[in-house]
Amino acid sequence: MIETIYIEKEIEDNSKTIQILRKFKNARKIxxxxxxxxxxxxxxNxxxxKINPSLILARKHKGFVLPTPVGxxxxxxxxxxxSHMYNCLYDCSYCFLQGMYSSANxxxxxxxxxFKKEIKQVMERNMGENISFFSGYDCDSVAMESVTNFINDFIPTFRGHENALIELRTKSVQTRIFEKLEPISNCVIAYSLMPEELAVKLDKKAPSxxxxxxxxxxxxxMGWKIGLRFDPLIYSNNWKIKxxxxxxxxxxxxxxxSIHSVSLGPLRFPKAYFNKIFGYHRGEEVFSQMDINSANVVSYDKALEYEMNTFCKNDLLKYCNENKVFHCYS
Ligand code: SF4
Structure with missing residues (x-):
């Protein structure tokens, strides 16, 4: 339940602002x-x-579309x-947003x-090349759909642009929005996944x-393309079996x-983010195998990281072709 909404004065009359505010008639507006x-x-803190986040409605001024980090x-x-949004409805213990932002609002x-104008410009500049746009970098792409109407607004921008792919990264199980739309082959609904036993402990507030x-x-x-994202791969006892x-x-x-792509990524954080996250979750088992003394990037031991990637990839190859499997290292 959102109790407080902060609204930038310059977007008070924006149609999206009005649309969102209609959903929170009883919230305090500032x-x-x-x-x-x-x-x-x-x-x-x-x-x-995170116990009771507020909502902030704002205008972004620049940097609507950015190159992804290498890897x-x-x-x-x-x-x-x-990123049309920062922060997330869910509360995963390993979420890097806790390290990146000081606010959970x-x-x-x-x-x-x-955003859509700049996406179209990027598409035009890269005509003839295959390009991907990722929307779930600083939030979950689908979880707040009932508030933002983001998918409904953005899918038409990609319809008919086969060389421009959009990935919606999520843990949400809301499917109603997709039922109302005609599937497009250049949209991948990509699910972040890990063994259930780990998700119960770590993916707090997220669907099973x-x-x-x-x-x-x-x-x-329904005809939508699916992405499987095992990113981050999480170590635990019997991880191979899980x-x-x-x-x-x-x-x-x-x-x-139906599966467009599968990606694997190690658990890793920039040192400054890790220090904050570790401070919040000192007792969490998920961080027990991490090399907390490393200088810049905190990760599992390189040999373990390699073993997990290799084992999981080889097991996935029992079910899918190698050209669908990717490693993400950013
Ligand atoms: S679903 Fe993703 S963005 Fe949301 S809390 Fe979990 S890790 Fe963070």
Whole structure:
């Protein structure tokens, strides 16, 4: 339940602002000049704010579409990301947003048209090349759809542009929005997954893995392309058996031809982010194998990281072709 909404004065009359505010008639509304006053305020505690986040409606001024970090992609020549929103409904223990932001408030940039305009410009500049746009970098792409109407607004921008792929990264099991839309072959609904036993402990507030698999099954039957994202791969006792049975379960439910791509990524954080996250979750087992003393990037031991990637990839190759499997290292 959103109790407080901060609204930048300059977007008070924006149609998206009005649309969102209609959903929160009883919330306290506070006018602000710039979102940074609230979102970037010093001495905030992400964990405390996560208990009852406020909503911030703002305008983004520049940098609507950005190149992804090196190593992030699913096979296309060029990769971009855009973030209409910062922060997430869910509360995964390993979420890097806790390290990146000091605020857990939901920040929505309501000027969707500026994002779409820049996406179209990037498409035009890269005509003839295969490019990917990733939308779930700083949020979950689908989880807040009932508030943002993001998917409904953005899918038409990609319709008819076969060389420009959009990935919607999510753990949400909402499928109703996709039922209302005609599937497009250049949209991948990409599910973040890990063995259920781990997700129960780590993917707090997120739907169960079995319900994510059911959602994928439903969406693939409607004709939507599915992405499988085992990113991050999480170490635990008997991790090999757990991942093997997860892969088996997924491929027994979903036809291989519906799966656009599979990606694997190690658990790793920039040192500064890790220090904050580790401070919040000191007792969490998920961090027990990490080399907390490393200088720049905190990750598992390189040999373990390599073993996990290699083992999982080889097991996945029982079910899918190698050209669908990617490693993401960003
Ligand atoms: S679903 Fe993704 S963005 Fe949301 S809390 Fe979990 S890791 Fe973070």
């Amino acid at each position: 006018s602000i000049d710039r979102y940074g006053e609230i979102f970037n305020r010093k001495n905030q 992400f964990r405390v704010q 992030f992609g699913i096979g296309d020549q060029k990769n971009f990301y855009f 939901y920040l929505i940039f309501v000027n969707f048209d500026d 893995v079995s319900s994510r698999i059911s959602a994928m099954k439903k969406l693939s039957a 991942y093997q049975s997860l892969f088996k379960e997924i491929y027994s439910e979903i036809k291989e031809e």
